[in-house]
Amino acid sequence: MAEIVIVGAGFGGLSAAYELKHLLKGKHEITLISDQPTFTFIPSLPWVTFNLRRLDQVQLPLEPLLQKYGIHWRHGKVTALDPEEKRVTVEEEITLEYDYLIIATGASLAYHLIPGLGPEDGYTQSVCNAHHAEMAREAWNEFLENPGPILVGAVPGASCMGPAYEVALLADYSLRNKGIRDQATITFISPEPYLGHLGIGGMANSDKVVTEVMQEHGIDWVENAAITEIKPDHVKLSDGQEFPFQYAMFLPPFRGAQFLRNVPGLTDKKGFVPVRDTYQHPDYPSIYSAGVITQLAPPETTEVPLGAPKTGQMTESMAIAVAHNIARELGEIQSHPVKPSLDAICMADFGNDGIIFIAAPVVPEPSIGHRRHATALRGVWVNWVKNAFEWYFLMKMRWGTAVPWFERLVLFLLQLSLVTPIAPSSDQSKPLTVLEK
Known part of the structure; x- marks a missing residue:
């Protein structure tokens, strides 16, 4: 009987746990470790910020869910990993041995790279995790008592720009509903070379569509912008421009968790995990990776650095591929290895x-x-679709299933897929993307 340990209980970790439970049919042990007691539907956090959702409406308690489906649960922070001995340490006290390890931690938020960035040691808000979204909501409610200039965007090295666009336009929506839009300017400051680039070179007509939306809603913007410093009431750019603010939200760069960076040769210099086509580590084949923590090079180089976005669907596809390949290695399914399709859908409401x-x-x-x-x-239908997707994803997490058959059918009709077979001639020993160590 194999011991499979999963670190992280977000989109990747929980999806991998459920898919493994389905494929392995109870023949092997699955343990999920997380320092958070709840699963949070991260795409809904902009709604939490603007009082369109309560946080508890987009969260699920992990322990009863996992116990219900026969998955072992360990609440705590992983503090060390020994890939040679195949063991992880939780809270510096508990050691778990594994036959297979899935790293699905998400990423650490590197606020320290820009002076003044972040809600705890800086002057800006964030929607990257549940705690920060609650802080952003409280700051927004205070802002409504004394409106002024609003700045939204991202700093150099950030990725997944969708939430930034959502925050800028939801701020506009909220102010118009309250009849005070004329009391606040909104400026979007982006490292993207143009609006709608999204860190991937755009999506056909995305630049035109995003530009039209910003113009219609009276939102100014600065493209190709590199924020260098943030003061309590203004932002400085590398070209010398300064912008005042009463409320600001900027997405930070991501980094890998400290326990990963502490292992020599495990990650690149930013802490992201390199992978083969099978999403195994090239040097430690018992270690798999899924989600934001996985190393993925941006499709193109930009003047101001941008990270490669990894959406929830991309994370889910990585998790499904990893579960499939582990089940195949254990002999529980007979098939070719697969890799995630990396098809992405991003809904900005x-x-x-x-x-x-x-x-x-x-x-x-x-x-x-x-x-x-x-x-x-x-x-307007995008709002309906995102609401429906939130309900559906939380429901299938309650059901204990990763990808029901009808979801696979919908993806097929949209000409999308979660995984694809790896060609027999593929060099699986070669990392998918290798960045500087």
Whole structure:
């Protein structure tokens, strides 16, 4: 009987645990470790910020869920990993041995890279985790008592720009509903070379669609912007420009967790885990990676650095591929190894409007030099779709299933997929993307 340990209980960790439980049929032990007692549906955190959701509406308690489905639960922070001895240490006290380890930690938020960035030691808000979204909500409620200039965007090295667009336009929506939009300017400050670039070179018409939305809602913007310092009431850019603010939200760069960076040769210099096509580590085949923590090179280089975005769907596809490949190694399923398709859907809701971005795959296919499918679609229906997806994803986490058959059917109809077979000639020993160590 194999011991499979999963670190992280977000989109990747919980999906991998459920898919493994389904594929292994109770023949092997699965343990999930997380320093958070709840699963949080991260895409809904902008709604929490603007009082459109309560935080408890987008969270699920992990312990009763996992116990219900026969998955072992360990609440605590992983403090050490020994890949040679195949063991992890929790809270410096408990040691767990594993046959397979899935790293699905998400990423640490590198606020320290920009002076004044962040809600705890700086002057800006964030929607990257539940605690910070609650802080952003409290700050927003205070802001409404004394409105003024609003700044939203991201700093150099950030990725997944969708939430920044959501915050800017939800701020506009909230202020208009309260009849005080004329009391606050909104400026979007982005490291992207143009609006709608999203860190991936755009999605066909995304630049045109995003620009139209910003113009219609009276939001100014600064492209190709490198924030260098944030003071209590203004932001400084590398070109000398300064922008005042009463409320600011900027997405930070991501880094790997400290316990990963402490292991020589395990990660790149930023703490991201390199992987083969099978999403195994190239030097430690018993270690798999899924989600934001996985190393993925941006499709193109930009003047101001941007990270490669990893959406919830991309994370889910990595988790499904990892579970499939582990089950195959254990002899529980007979099939070829698979890799995640890295098709991405990003839904940005603006209250009474929205944009859905589709890139299939995020990284253009080398064999054809472009994506199979890429588009940006706008409409009020995006709000309905995102609401429905939130309900559906939380429900399937309650059901203990990762990808029901009807979800696979919908993805097929959208010309999307979660995993694809690895060709027999593929060099699985070669990392998918190798960045500087």
